[in-house]
Amino acid sequence: DTAVSQTPKYLVTQMGNDKSIKCEQNLGHDTMYWYKQDSKKFLKIMFSYNNKELIINETVPNRFSPKSPDKAHLNLHINSLELGDSAVYFCASSQDLEVGELFFGEGSRLTVL
Amino acid sequence: GQNIDQPTEMTATEGAIVQINCTYQTSGFNGLFWYQQHAGEAPTFLSYNVLDGLEEKGRFSSFLSRSKGYSYLLLKELQMKDSASYLCAVRDSNYQLIWGAGTKLIIKP
Numbered sequence: 249d250t251a252v253s254q255t256p257k258y259l260v261t262q263m264g265n266d267k268s269i270k271c272e273q274n275l276g277h278d279t280m281y282w283y284k285q286d287s288k289k290f291l292k293i294m295f296s297y298n299n300k301e302l303i304i305n306e307t308v309p310n311r312f313s314p315k316s317p318d319k320a321h322l323n324l325h326i327n328s329l330e331l332g333d334s335a336v337y338f339c340a341s342s343q344d345l346e347v348g349e350l351f352f353g354e355g356s357r358l359t360v361l
Numbered sequence: 362g363q364n365i366d367q368p369t370e371m372t373a374t375e376g377a378i379v380q381i382n383c384t385y386q387t388s389g390f391n392g393l394f395w396y397q398q399h400a401g402e403a404p405t406f407l408s409y410n411v412l413d414g415l416e417e418k419g420r421f422s423s424f425l426s427r428s429k430g431y432s433y434l435l436l437k438e439l440q441m442k443d444s445a446s447y448l449c450a451v452r453d454s455n456y457q458l459i460w461g462a463g464t465k466l467i468i469k470p
Contacts, residue, residue, distance in 0.1 A: 289446060291404070291460045304457060338403060346456045349394060352403035 251275050254339045254353035261329060262361055269324045269356045271339030277351075278344040279303075280322040282314060285336045285355070294337075297322050298345050329360045363387045365461035367449050372467045373439055381434045381447050381464045389454020395423050395434045396448040398463065404448055407434070436466075444468045 254271040261267055273280060282294040295314040296304040302314065311327045322339060339353040365385045373379040385393070392411040396404040410416055410425035410432060422435040436443055446463040453459055 288462065289398075290462050291448065293458065293460075346391070346452075349406040349409060350396075350404075350458070352405070354403050 252353040260359045273341040277341040279342045281340040283338040334360045367461045367464045370465045383432045383449035385451045387453045391452040394450045398446045
């Protein structure tokens, strides 16, 4: 059983399109995250959700919108894709905001042409 | 601002020992993590330090000095599969994780 799973693993699309990435965790964790890792391999936090409530919203463009239907799922929707959005997006979860290490999904590699 | 520094790249020989350093300046401290990330894969958890001292886990050990804002990850008996990036991350006073840019470790036969 995969602890944190995200789909799709690869996504190639044109500028201006809208796309979504789904994430699910079966660890019973309270906190989920979206990270962006660019070509320089730097992990940048985008969003954190604790028990379905947004608790950190870093300065990302409002074209990015997280949606959490329940605490086991955190999806990422991206509108009007731009070239600079090309990156690997990682979903992760932790026991809660204050405790425990992060468990990462396999990543979704987004390429915008 | 908050900052984590670690070397960009290190090279070591199979069977040897390597120490990867991490220094941090953060708003408060609630623990330090080390993660391993192989190329094209997700980061995986290696170790966690919240008190000063050494934590040992098999071939890997991690050390923390809170007064110096310093940690290191020690890898012994290096194997080719240890070639990866090693990420240092600190949980600050707001429980936000601050990440370093990672150290790419190259193991040579």
